[in-house]
Amino acid sequence: xxxxxxxxxxxxxxxxxxxxxxxxxxxxxxxxxxxxxxxxxxxxxxxxxxxxxxxxxxxxxxxxxxxxxxxxxxxxxxxxxxxxxxxxxxxxxxxxxxxxxxxxxxxxxxxxxxxxxxxxxxxxxxxxxxxxxxxxxxxxxxxxxxxxxxxxxxxxxxxxxxxxxxxxxxxxxxxxxxxxxxxxxxxxxxxxxxxxxxxxxxxxxxxxxxxxxxxxxxxxxxxxxxxxxxxxxxxxxxxxxxxxxxxxxxxxxxxxxxxxxxxxxxxxxxxxxxxxxxxxxxxxxxxxxxxxxxxxxxxxxxxxxxxxxxxxxxxxxxxxxxxxxxxxxxxxxxxxxxxxxxxxxxxxxxxxxxxxxxxxxxxxxxxxxxxxxxxxxxxxxxxxxxxxxxxxxxxxxxxxxxxxxxxxxxxxxxxxxxxxxxxxxxxxxxxxxxxxxxxxxxxxxxxxxxxxxx
Amino acid sequence: xxxxxxxxxxxxxxxxxxxxxxxxxxxxxxxxxxxxxxxxxxxxxxxxxxxxxxxxxxxxxxxxxxxxxxxxxxxxxxxxxxxxxxxxxxxxxxxxxxxxxxxxxxxxxxxxxxxxxxxxxxxxxxxxxxxxxxxxxxxxxxxxxxxxxxxxxxxxxxxxxxxxxxxxxxxxxxxxxxxxxxxxxxxxxxxxxxxxxxxxxxxxxxxxxxxxxxxxxxxxxxxxxxxxxxxxxxxxxxxxxxxxxxxxxxxxxxxxxxxxxxxxxxxxxxxxxxxxxxxxxxxxxxxxxxxxxxxxxxxxxxxxxxxxxxxxxxxxxxxxxxxxxxxxxxxxxxxxxxxxxxxxxxxxxxxxxxxxxxxxxxxxxxxxxxxxxxxxxxxxxxxxxxxxxxxxxxxxxxxxxxxxxxxxxxxxxxxxxxxxxxxxxxxxxxxxxxxxxxxxxxxxxxxxxxxxxx
Numbered sequence: 001x002x003x004x005x006x007x008x009x010x011x012x013x014x015x016x017x018x019x020x021x022x023x024x025x026x027x028x029x030x031x032x033x034x035x036x037x038x039x040x041x042x043x044x045x046x047x048x049x050x051x052x053x054x055x056x057x058x059x060x061x062x063x064x065x066x067x068x069x070x071x072x073x074x075x076x077x078x079x080x081x082x083x084x085x086x087x088x089x090x091x092x093x094x095x096x097x098x099x100x101x102x103x104x105x106x107x108x109x110x111x112x113x114x115x116x117x118x119x120x121x122x123x124x125x126x127x128x129x130x131x132x133x134x135x136x137x138x139x140x141x142x143x144x145x146x147x148x149x150x151x152x153x154x155x156x157x158x159x160x161x162x163x164x165x166x167x168x169x170x171x172x173x174x175x176x177x178x179x180x181x182x183x184x185x186x187x188x189x190x191x192x193x194x195x196x197x198x199x200x201x202x203x204x205x206x207x208x209x210x211x212x213x214x215x216x217x218x219x220x221x222x223x224x225x226x227x228x229x230x231x232x233x234x235x236x237x238x239x240x241x242x243x244x245x246x247x248x249x250x251x252x253x254x255x256x257x258x259x260x261x262x263x264x265x266x267x268x269x270x271x272x273x274x275x276x277x278x279x280x281x282x283x284x285x286x287x288x289x290x291x292x293x294x295x296x297x298x299x300x301x302x303x304x305x306x307x308x309x310x311x312x313x314x315x316x317x318x319x320x321x322x323x324x325x326x327x328x329x330x331x332x333x334x335x336x337x338x339x340x341x342x343x344x345x346x347x348x349x350x351x352x353x354x355x356x357x358x359x360x361x362x363x364x365x366x367x368x369x370x371x372x373x374x375x376x377x378x379x380x381x382x383x384x385x386x387x388x389x390x391x392x393x394x395x396x397x398x399x400x401x402x403x404x405x406x407x408x409x410x411x412x413x414x415x416x417x418x419x420x421x422x423x424x425x426x427x428x429x430x431x432x433x434x435x436x437x438x439x440x441x442x443x444x445x446x447x448x449x450x451x452x453x454x
Numbered sequence: 455x456x457x458x459x460x461x462x463x464x465x466x467x468x469x470x471x472x473x474x475x476x477x478x479x480x481x482x483x484x485x486x487x488x489x490x491x492x493x494x495x496x497x498x499x500x501x502x503x504x505x506x507x508x509x510x511x512x513x514x515x516x517x518x519x520x521x522x523x524x525x526x527x528x529x530x531x532x533x534x535x536x537x538x539x540x541x542x543x544x545x546x547x548x549x550x551x552x553x554x555x556x557x558x559x560x561x562x563x564x565x566x567x568x569x570x571x572x573x574x575x576x577x578x579x580x581x582x583x584x585x586x587x588x589x590x591x592x593x594x595x596x597x598x599x600x601x602x603x604x605x606x607x608x609x610x611x612x613x614x615x616x617x618x619x620x621x622x623x624x625x626x627x628x629x630x631x632x633x634x635x636x637x638x639x640x641x642x643x644x645x646x647x648x649x650x651x652x653x654x655x656x657x658x659x660x661x662x663x664x665x666x667x668x669x670x671x672x673x674x675x676x677x678x679x680x681x682x683x684x685x686x687x688x689x690x691x692x693x694x695x696x697x698x699x700x701x702x703x704x705x706x707x708x709x710x711x712x713x714x715x716x717x718x719x720x721x722x723x724x725x726x727x728x729x730x731x732x733x734x735x736x737x738x739x740x741x742x743x744x745x746x747x748x749x750x751x752x753x754x755x756x757x758x759x760x761x762x763x764x765x766x767x768x769x770x771x772x773x774x775x776x777x778x779x780x781x782x783x784x785x786x787x788x789x790x791x792x793x794x795x796x797x798x799x800x801x802x803x804x805x806x807x808x809x810x811x812x813x814x815x816x817x818x819x820x821x822x823x824x825x826x827x828x829x830x831x832x833x834x835x836x837x838x839x840x841x842x843x844x845x846x847x848x849x850x851x852x853x854x855x856x857x858x859x860x861x862x863x864x865x866x867x868x869x870x871x872x873x874x875x876x877x878x879x880x881x882x883x884x885x886x887x888x889x890x891x892x893x894x895x896x897x898x899x900x901x902x903x904x905x906x907x908x
Binding site for chain 2: 032033034036040068157160161171187188189192193206207209224225226227228230247248250251252254255258259261262263265266267268275276280283284287288290291292294295298299301302303305306309312313316317319320321322323324326327328330331332334335337338339340341342343346348349353356357360363364367368371372375376379383400426427430431434435438
């Protein structure tokens with residue numbers, strides 16, 4: 001993806017105006033900018049600088065701009081602002097944005113911020129924080145408009161007008177019974193287009209799509225993608241409507257999930273933060289575990305070499321081909337693992353497809369191995385003669401085929417036993433394939449070569 | 455992510471009913487299922503089977519179910535259906551879905567399908583296929599409702615009611631001047647909530663966010679994410695409104711882009727198809743290039759080893775540590791590359807941040823290297839005595855630090871010079887780090903060890 005949003009080339013970036021403290025130019029410029037762009041320009045600035053810019057914005061735009069900042073920056077700003085400025089900023093956040101601000105705070109920070117809310121708002125925030133991390137309940141917005149099934153469309157429309165701006169989700173209306181249980185959804189569009197004397201329930205089609213508040217946010221993302229809807233109702237175990245997860249939140253979830261899988265596949269613990277903001281100590285911790293673990297795995301590779309020391313000492317030319325052969329197995333394995341991990345993550349393949357996939361991968365793996373074997377035969381001939389060439393190309397076939405199979409099978413097995421298939425990181429697959437590669441290569445060499453007496 | 459959508463445990467999956475040909479049970483079941491679920495259940499079935507099920511659906515539901523199938527399956531069904539059934543299926547598709555069906559067809563297939571459309575629809579389809587691949591123009595839906603800035607809200611609402619069901623995007627209304635140039639957008643919600651005698655233009659806030667039809671679909675995805683909107687207007691070079699890209703299409707783009715980056719990072723050519731459907735020959739072609747390229751790169755590793763053959767022959771114990779040290783550099787490198795490639799892709803870091811990132815990475819890399827050096831010192835002592843232990847741990851520090859730096863710098867450089875940073879695949883980084891590792895390790899060994907005379 002590209003890095004920057006398109007920008008009018010004639011204009012000085014907002015960011016530079018803020019940096020240089022050009023307040024007059026800023027005052028002229030801010031009214032023609034979108035709130036999202038103002039927020040984007042304010043990223044990484046000190047709270048005092050941000051508050052300065054907020055002072056130049058009309059009161060009703062401040063909470064909007066504020067809502068597009070990252071939670072850590074939001075917290076800094078609230079800490080630095082006096083209550084008069086801070087209260088409307090915090091109260092202007094929608095319930096889901098407020099939850100994502102509060103959920104990462106330390107207890108003493110949480111107290112400091114909750115002080116700015118009314119008792120009812122505090123209770124509400126604590127309720128939402130009570131849902132499991134990464135659940136639909138944490139992600140949902142709790143402001144929504146409900147209508148009753150037996151109302152006429154005219155009455156429903158009237159009700160919506162009275163409720164006014166409440167809720168993002170007013171494009172979708174939720175139909176509930178007298179106990180608040182979800183009966184279905186109707187779109188504002190249908191409501192406007194149909195005759196006003198129709199009953200609300202005549203517009204409901206089929207059973208409502210909804211999700212339990214305790215279910216994972218991934219599940220919510222999948223349902224929204226699958227049903228092509230812009231808002232997914234969230235219910236409790238009795239079917240009572242609690243809120244709705246909207247498509248814009250879900251898009252962030254899809255992106256975050258992909259990032260997590262990337263990090264796992266690359267053999268890094270999941271770095272939840274922005275790479276730019278993550279402290280070195282966090283990055284160190286997220287990486288050192290895998291590295292140390294893999295070193296100890298590679299001892300087996302070393303042991304394999306030690307076991308064949310006599311062969312190596314006799315035909316030292318074999319060592320020349322060691323990186324070639326061993327790396328090829330690892331590379332083929334990480335290719336397979338990448339394809340498989342991603343296909344499992346997006347639901348493109350299921351564990352039940354394994355037999356079919358296995359057969360196909362075996363075919364591809366052997367074809368790749370043969371190609372590679374032919375590719376290195378000449379090299380073997382040149383460096384070590386016909387015998388070495390045979391050993392090298394035969395090893396190559398087997399190592400590449402074997403590496404591919406490991407890369408394919410390991411994610412499937414992990415998935416089958418309830419683990420995240422992305423745990424089969426590329427470095428892990430590479431290391432396993434390397435050990436197998438060393439054993440295969442030197443075994444074949446020992447078996448086929450005429451070892452000269454030392 | 456999870457693999458299956460939640461399903462009522464008491465019910466037999468729709469798929470099984472279709473498979474077993476239980477038509478009576480199906481006829482009972484279909485009316486209570488969502489069209490998306492029916493489409494999902496029909497995946498991979500033969501066209502005749504699908505047409506059988508279509509026969510059991512009410513006429514107006516067929517195009518809806520059809521629209522949720524994959525383009526290759528849609529084509530098969532249209533080929534198998536008679537015109538009476540096929541025409542409404544194809545005409546029922548929205549413009550964007552129709553484009554994604556047509557864009558992958560071979561010329562003779564295209565002719566076969568275009569025959570089902572009216573001349574006006576054919577012209578329209580060809581126009582949309584005229585935009586570059588992966589552009590906003592290809593992705594946009596071209597059915598939308600426009601209103602004029604000087605209309606009253608009452609008149610606008612009346613106009614929408616007359617236009618009826620036209621366009622997905624009726625939650626967003628596009629305000630255009632008499633030449634069709636985009637003036638702004640207003641939401642249906644605002645239109646309904648505000649007083650009917652207000653003018654349309656009073657509801658437009660700020661300059662309209664829009665995108666050129668020729669811009670990439672990634673750009674469109676970024677704009678929708680950034681501005682948190684559900685539909686992005688697409689315009690031509692004169693600002694004339696052509697259509698709109700909607701958030702549900704963009705969500706698929708975000709997922710596809712992540713998949714592409716995954717494949718590149720794993721050293722696989724981009725497999726555009728589903729892994730399940732991709733033919734082995736395609737998978738072979740997508741993988742063999744990198745594998746062969748990397749073999750020839752690894753010849754340098756082999757050459758490095760050959761250069762130090764005397765050292766190796768003298769202290770054969772050194773070979774034991776070769777996989778350990780060399781792999782650690784590769785692993786550290788692929789960790790860094792993964793973090794960097796993903797951060798660049800989601801716009802978390804920009805090329806201009808390089809100095810700060812470089813400093814941070816250097817710190818992390820040295821800390822990781824020291825940890826690893828300490829971890830293998832004991833191992834070196836045990837296998838080869840104090841001298842070898844010093845060589846091994848010193849090499850480890852340098853190799854890990856060096857590998858990390860390569861993994862970080864290469865994606866940044868690629869990005870800087872306009873290439874896709876994901877081209878710096880994990881296998882590529884691993885191979886480069888391996889070569890450097892071999893050179894560093896044996897150079898240190900040759901310099902520090904007392905080589906016994908042979």
